[in-house]
Amino acid sequence: MRVNLSSVMVDDQAKALRFYTEMLGFQKKHDIPMGEHRWLTVVSPEDPDGVELALEPDEHPAAKPFKSAIVEDGIPFTSFAVRDIAAEYERLESLGVRFTQPPVDYGTVITAVFDDTCGNLIMIAQETPES
Amino acid sequence: MNDLYRAIADPTRRAILDELVERDGQSLFELCGRLTMKHGIGSSRQAISQHLEVLESAGLVVVRREGRYKFHWFNGEPLRAITKRWPTNGHRS
Numbered sequence: 001m002r003v004n005l006s007s008v009m010v011d012d013q014a015k016a017l018r019f020y021t022e023m024l025g026f027q028k029k030h031d032i033p034m035g036e037h038r039w040l041t042v043v044s045p046e047d048p049d050g051v052e053l054a055l056e057p058d059e060h061p062a063a064k065p066f067k068s069a070i071v072e073d074g075i076p077f078t079s080f081a082v083r084d085i086a087a088e089y090e091r092l093e094s095l096g097v098r099f100t101q102p103p104v105d106y107g108t109v110i111t112a113v114f115d116d117t118c119g120n121l122i123m124i125a126q127e128t129p130e131s
Numbered sequence: 132m133n134d135l136y137r138a139i140a141d142p143t144r145r146a147i148l149d150e151l152v153e154r155d156g157q158s159l160f161e162l163c164g165r166l167t168m169k170h171g172i173g174s175s176r177q178a179i180s181q182h183l184e185v186l187e188s189a190g191l192v193v194v195r196r197e198g199r200y201k202f203h204w205f206n207g208e209p210l211r212a213i214t215k216r217w218p219t220n221g222h223r224s
Binding site: 068071072073074075076100101102104106107111113 | 154157158159160161164165168169176199200201202
């Protein structure tokens with residue numbers, strides 16, 4: 001058994017695809033029409049055969065209250081790994097991405113949290129092994 | 132006034148104020164992360180939330196909503212009452 005898929009619940013799949021590809025730099029992997037919605041996944045160009053991220057519609061009635069409750073407290077829904085968080089923070093901020101937490105150094109990891117414009121907060125993390 | 136002394140009597144609440152002085156305007160998530168990672172305070176998010184309510188009722192923390200997020204800000208104003216009551220420089224301010 002292995003993990004091959006993760007997902008975020010988005011309020012608009014087309015908007016999400018733009019944000020996750022144009023802003024975050026992921027690539028579209030699958031885009032299959034499924035009635036009203038699509039089976040839509042993206043991957044990292046650094047690992048195109050790796051874990052896919054599904055951009056799933058948040059249409060279940062429980063999804064929106066859950067999302068807004070965790071966003072209010074600043075809690076990210078998921079986390080992505082980055083090599084240089086300072087550079088990534090600067091790049092995304094200059095593109096107008098809203099951070100609820102600028103990079104904070106915890107010794108072994110530096111994390112930051114931003115809004116994906118689709119109703120989620122996302123964490124980016126850079127591991128900093130003690131040298 | 133009693134609220135103020137009660138609020139700062141607790142070490143976790145003092146650590147919360149320390150972290151807000153370091154960076155003002157934090158989400159509950161960021162505060163909990165800092166308390167766990169930097170102070171070894173393993174309290175639940177709910178417990179920290181209750182500490183924040185005590186600090187808020189003492190006027191030491193102000194909660195402001197910005198769109199869909201809620202941030203916590205430090206307000207040192209109530210602490211003036213302490214040095215007013217017991218002047219630190221030997222004469223009354």
